[in-house]
Amino acid sequence: MDDVLGSLLTESAAREAVAIAPLIDGHDDLAWEMRESAGYSVDGLDLDRAAAGEDPAFQTDLVRLRRSGVGGQFWSVYAPCSQRGADAVTYTLEQVDWVHRLVARYPDRLALCRTGDDVRESWASGRLASLLGAEGGHSIDGSLAVLRQLAALGVRYMTLTHNENTPWADSATDEPEHGGLTDFGRDVVREMNALGMLVDLSHVAATTMHDALDVTTAPVVFSHSSCRAVTDHPRNVPDDVLERLPGNGGVLMVTYVPPFVNADFGAWFAHREVDATGAGPMPRVTVDDVVAHVEHAREVVGVDHLGLGGDYDGFELFPEAMGDVTGHAVLLDALARRGWSADDLARLTGKNVLRVLDATS
Known part of the structure; x- marks a missing residue:
């Protein structure tokens, strides 16, 4: 198949939307994944090994991204x-370095971007806009100076926590410790606003979400979260938080991770983590589960506050026919068949995120 967007x-x-x-x-x-499995190599990512009949080592490569309509990552x-x-800082800097080396290795395919205009220029040249997002506020080791240096290296968002609390913010998947953000946590949000970094509220507790929305003067993002009203998982976003997004201008980027989009799978997966032999057969998860979250979010926040955040290479399993980045195309086609117009799909795919990038540069 031609390497066409x-x-x-x-x-x-769907085709019109990504155009x-x-x-x-x-x-x-x-x-x-490249750290864990390939020693931070940047080679071979311009090949679609599945198309060549090989078993791809990763869920992501540059060819499959493009064919699925992805123009920014x-x-x-x-x-x-x-x-x-300091170890958390080092790990993060090594991966920033990997992204910079990746872009340098494939200059005809990739462009390092920070602003909305950078992304538009990348699209005009037929290249994938490459942006950086730091996952987990522990990566700054409690230092606003480290935060400023990450921003200087092009890191465009930071998730305030990962799966555990930081000393200044509560995580969605840890025992509450601070009741949301501490005073220093509020300073982090203010500094991110000043730096033009997006405050990413995926992974954080609902109390932290509300506190951050109270403090921020700029739109926020949820880089990879779905809707708690559809699947009651702590990694998802409650409706009372979603209802604040239009006033903030932010974007919920719906994720495809099975425990977050299907309650039966979530229960099975939790059981498997404790007792793999007694978990029983794996429940089916399909594109319809993801569609349910996208459409619920549209009902609550409107189409101008939606995006997509697949979380590929961050989880071992994905919905049927969505097991790698070609799943983006499966979802967009499914939404088009449900009557989504090209213009509404284009808001979901890129226009909404571009608006947020423009507002925070």
């Missing part, structure tokens, strides 16, 4: 919560 899309509205605004995916963990730069202090 959106060539995997079958529905005309208007290619998809900007909010979260991809390939940098971490937030590459996650991440340190696990087990790494604290």
Whole structure:
């Protein structure tokens, strides 16, 4: 198949949408996977090994992204919560370095971007806009100076926590410690506003979401979260938070991670983590589960506050037919078949995120 933007899309509205605004995916963990499995190599990512009959090592490559209509990628730069202090900073900087080397390795395919205009220029040249997003506020080791240096290196958003609390913010998946943000946590949000960094509220507790929305003077993002009213998982966003997005101008980037989009799978997965032999058969998860979250979010916040954040290479399993980044095309086609117009799909794919980038540069 030709290496054409959106060539995997079958529905005309979806093809038209990515021609208007290619998809900007909010979260991809390939940098971490390359650390774990390939010694931070940047080679071979311009090949679609699946098309060649090989078993792809990763869920992401540059060819499959383009064919799925992706024109912008937030590459996650991440340190696990087990790494604290200077080690967390080092892990994060190594992955920032990997993204910079990736862009340098494929200058005809990739462009390092920070602003909305950078993204538009990248699209005009036929390249994938590459943006950086730091996952987990522990990556700054409690230092606003480190935060400023990450911004100087092009990091465009930071998730205030990952799976555990930081000393200044509560996580969605840890025991409450601060009741949301501490005074220093509020200073972090203010400094991010001043730096033009997006405050990313994925992974944080609902109390932290509300506190950040109270403090921020700029639009926020949820880089990879879905809707708690559809699937009651702590990583998802409650409606009372979603209802604040229009007033803030921010964007919920719906994720595809099965425990977050399907309650039966979430229960099975939690059981498997404790007792793999007694978990029973894996429940089915399909594109319809993701569609339910996208459409619920549209009902609550409106189409101007939606985006997509797949979380590929960040989880082992994805909905049927969505097991790698070509799943983006599966979702866009499914939404088009449900009557989404090209213009509404273009808002979902890229126009909304571009607006936020423009407002925070």
